[in-house]
Amino acid sequence: MHIEYSEERFREGQVLLINKPLEWTSFDIVNKIRLSLKRYLGIKKIKVGHAGTLDPLATGLVIVCTGKATKQIDQFLGMDKQYTADVRLGATTPSFDLEMEPDKHYPHEHITDEMVHETITKFTGEIEQIPPMFSALKVNGQKAYELARKGKEIELKARKITISELKVLSWNNPDLKLDVSCSKGTYIRSLARDVGFDLNSGAHLTGLIRTRIGPYQLVDSITIEDFEKNLATFATK
DSSP states (O other): OOOOSSSSHHHOOOEEEEOOOOOOOOHHHHHHHHHHHHHHOOOSOOEEEESSSOOOOEEEEEEEEEEGGGGGGGHHHHHOOOEEEEEEEEEOTSSSSTTTOOOOEEOOTTTOOOHHHHHOOOOOOEEEEEOOOSSSEETTEEEEHHHHHHOOOOOOOOOOEEEEEEEHHHHHTTEEEEEEEEEEEEEEHHHHHHHHHHHTTTTEEEEEEEEETTTEEGOOOEEEEHHHHHHHHHHOO
């Protein structure tokens, strides 16, 4: 990825491929870039936006647009995505990931290699998926996770998504690593839950890396630390 570290280029619009660190939100990335542009280039006001959120407990590719390139955000939002997902069988959590402690435990010793490979074939193609309660989806004007944290019962409707490719990268009971290529709107946390239930067990997500958005690859991204360092170097020239 080529970045021109000048005020003119950031205003004209640049598409930045950022490797999001663990526990940062996508908004944290946007705010950090905006503040860095103000600090090192003296830009008082500039549009900066991200093209799709990534959960705080996930890492990997986030596309950030600056200046006039923010008009392209909708284009990026509709692109398919690819993830490496770590799934642990034998327990569920209310959030479907490590944000919350396990609430139920299930047997997993009965799960065989054959069962795993048979199950993942059921989740390839166009399927219906129920999003997590702890998500930013709106329910009667309120975010689902806000209602869920208040202990309110909410029912989210199943949505059609497409998983174009689902491969087992490794399987060492109870830990399953998957490579997932999917459409916009897919929740990998929900996929983990559903795979667990199909295996007559339970499951939750223990790690997630977004490796691709459309043609844009994680290997071509830059860390937020390197972005700021390069910006500071340019500013001192």
